[in-house]
Amino acid sequence: MAPVLPVLLPLQPRIRLAQGLWLLSWLLALTGGLTILCSGHLLVQLWHLDTFLAPSCPFTALPRLALAASAVALGTGLVAAGASRASLDAAQYPPWRRILGPLLGAGVAGGEGLLVLALGLTLALPGSLDMGLEEGLGTALAHYKDTEVPGHCHAKRLVDELQLRHHCCGRHGYKDWFGIQWISSRYLDPNDQDVVDRIQSNVEGLYLIDGVPFSCCNPHSPRPCLQSQLSDPHAHPLFDPRQPNLNLWIQGCHRVLLGYLENLTSTLGSMLAVTFLLQTLVLLGLRYLQTALEGLGGIIDGEGETQGYLFPSGLKDMLKIVWLQGGGAHRPAPEEVPPEEAPPKESLPET
Template sequence: MAPVLPVVLPLQPRIRLAQGLWLLSWLLALAGGLTLLCSGHLLVQLWHLGTFLAPSCPFPALPQTALAAGAMALGTGLGGAGASQASLDAARYPPWRGVLSPLLAAGTAAGGGLLALALGLTLVLPASLHQGLEEGLEAALAHYRDTEVPGHCQAKRLMDELQLRYHCCGRHGYKDWFGVQWVSNRYLDPSDQDVVDRIQSNVEGLYLIDGVPFSCCNPHSPRPCLQSQLSDPYAHPLFDPRQPNLNLWAQGCHEVLLGHLQGLSGTLGSMLAVTFLLQALVLLGLRYLQTALEGLGGVIDGEGETQGYLFPGGLRDTLKTAWLQGGTAHKPAPEEAPPEEEPPKDDLPEAM
């Protein structure tokens, strides 16, 4: 069978191919390193924001897969740079002849598979952030008052830090705090009639107020922050509760976190796409360089033209040959039978 996609490579094109592969390999190593940084940064962000993301959300699988794909791309780039540079020297290339085939196989199967999987996850998993943040933030608001409950002691501190750092309030706005009891029971006076009336008026026995925690206030505003009686139009005559002039963060944390995490995943997806393209070019170039040098006995400046190709025959025949060769290699060689002894010759009677 004829080789698949053959290319005739004279001396100068072979040298230019090796030099171009050296540059592309270093670009691939750089792209793999940047992919590692992007995926690591996203993983750290998810570690900090894990409290506000539902445990069932599959989004953390994206940076974990991208981290492995970036490591494989970095290794492929470094290996390709070493092989392409060694191919320009006939004395340095022989040790690489046995390394190129495993490098091409690992880069294609493991590296290409991980990059393709990570690219697919960047298209699918960001959609799960919406529901994951909805459930996580809802639980965070509900546990804000549980400062003495094991497992939720840090919920108040984490929610306050989130609202102050990301300039947000509530899940979708400051009115979300009106529907949860965010004041701890230890600060409620059971002898106060107003407290008793509010608890008894709620079906679930919660103490609900039309106020927000201090972390919802914008400290850069010149006006004093309004935290309580926000729905009473007569409590603050100089402020209209229907207008955004309460000096509170206008955006909800769901919108802010969704945009932040989707932006990071979009950046990571762009890096994965560039890395995937560079890895495909490097692997193709290494294959053509390998097959071209094999035809010259590993000497790049050998006399005459040589031919580079992807497969020596059709893909089906190549796989079949590799399978048969693997089976033959594992089949034990038959033991050699000892030579049969010649039967003794009868002594002939001597002629008289």
């Protein structure tokens, strides 16, 4: 049974493999730590923007899975660094010799699997982020006026902080505020005829105005901010509603947040790809070093040449061995073997 992908490893290549693997392992640990920071940062940002994401949006699963995958990569790098350093000393290697096999299996099945799954989510979930922000922002703007409603009393503060921090206004633009009632009913005078006319003219009984909250104002504008009567060309002689409004934030919060979170996701995806590549190289190098030392009894500077390999035999032979060890070819137990029948005695002819 020929081994799979064998590589001849004399003494000097074995030592260089162990030294290079030690350096690569620490690089993997560093990359895993940076990936933890990236995934943690994305998770914190999603936690702050939780109000503006739909509860059914699955995007929050990405940073959690990336956090687990990068933690496994960090552990793999530290373990591989310790094993490669111990392989250079015959007195320190025996404890590692017994556990390297299970550690390699766990690294391939757990670490590589988590990284592949996390990379898949970075490609598949941005579409759900678009829909989640669309629904979440619409709900948050609709509850802007509910400052005294339990469960929604913080919506106004959160929306104002969002628009001031990210320099955005409305969901897709400042005109989104024209279609919702954002002024609380407690500030409306029921005796004012204008208020009564506006409420009665709306099918849903909402008080709608062509104005925006103060948080939509751009404080860097040289002119006073225009917040009301934005659709009336005669209300503000120097303001043209057909031109970009220099007093208000032009972009909607949906576009700003989507671009911001997609940039964080792109950075995290790049870190995951680098981590996956480094972890693959570390696991391959550790496997070749392990199998090479097994041929020398665990002594890296042992006499003679040895070879490292991925698997001791081909896939067909390995499946056959597993089948036989698992009882595929059932052999009856000794007590199940039927006793051999004695040969019939020959009858003597009568004289």
